[in-house]
Amino acid sequence: MTDRQVLPIKPAATVALIRAGESGIETLLLRRNKALAFAGGAWVFPGGAVDPADLDQGEGDLERAARIAACREAQEECGLLVQEDQLYQVSHWTTPEGEPRRFSTWLFVAALTDHSTVSIDDGEIHEARWLSLQEVFAQHDAGELPMLPPTYMTLQALEKFSTVEQALAAVSVATPVVVEPHGVALSDGFAALYPGDAGYESWDPEIAGPRHRTEIRAGIVRTLVTDLPPEIPRLDLIE
Numbered sequence: 674m675t676d677r678q679v680l681p682i683k684p685a686a687t688v689a690l691i692r693a694g695e696s697g698i699e700t701l702l703l704r705r706n707k708a709l710a711f712a713g714g715a716w717v718f719p720g721g722a723v724d725p726a727d728l729d730q731g732e733g734d735l736e737r738a739a740r741i742a743a744c745r746e747a748q749e750e751c752g753l754l755v756q757e758d759q760l761y762q763v764s765h766w767t768t769p770e771g772e773p774r775r776f777s778t779w780l781f782v783a784a785l786t787d788h789s790t791v792s793i794d795d796g797e798i799h800e801a802r803w804l805s806l807q808e809v810f811a812q813h814d815a816g817e818l819p820m821l822p823p824t825y826m827t828l829q830a831l832e833k834f835s836t837v838e839q840a841l842a843a844v845s846v847a848t849p850v851v852v853e854p855h856g857v858a859l860s861d862g863f864a865a866l867y868p869g870d871a872g873y874e875s876w877d878p879e880i881a882g883p884r885h886r887t888e889i890r891a892g893i894v895r896t897l898v899t900d901l902p903p904e905i906p907r908l909d910l911i912e
Contacts (some may be wrong), residue, residue, distance in 0.1 A: 687720025
């Protein structure tokens with residue numbers, strides 16, 4: 674057994690906060706302190722590890738504890754009050770093997786109906802921006818908004834909706850997707866392979882066939898989905 678196989682996986686939770694803006698759906702992104710060991714400098718949703726107190730409050734139910742943690746982190750990291758009944762789970766991500774830290778993360782979406790002031794902690798979080806989804810992708814493509822695949826793909830899925838109401842109607846009935854990526858190095862970057870990708874089982878990104886992956890080159894994330902069998906849920910869609 675290798676070291677990467679025995680690395681502990683910590684439970685965590687994160688919540689994509691959305692609201693109605695002048696040009697459609699807006700989302701809140703937080704820039705993590707560049708000095709942090711995990712995802713330093715990345716733009717993320719509010720979130721973090723599930724604490725023992727979250728588990729106690731959730732009476733040992735890990736999913737309930739994740740919801741409590743997501744609400745707590747939103748309060749701690751950006752000063753916004755989110756209630757458990759506002760949370761809709763859209764996915765569950767496990768950090769790929771080989772990464773120095775691994776998390777088992779519940780990913781939720783919650784809509785805010787007001788424009789409450791964001792107050793960052795200025796410790797883990799150094800900046801906050803409400804951006805339209807169009808602005809998010811334009812800035813990311815310009816190299817100004819580095820993101821991790823779960824953040825990127827969640828926003829890509831939400832981009833399909835014109836309004837917050839449409840997005841909530843979809844996420845409220847969607848089956849959360851369980852995501853266990855296989856992370857592999859590329860000659861000029863990194864790829865996260867998902868079920869249905871031709872290279873998923875072998876961890877070989879060069880095998881010809883269907884593609885279901887995100888690739889990161891020079892800090893820019895790109896989703897590739899081609900010839901995916903219909904029974905495999907696409908991670909860039911909420912269905």
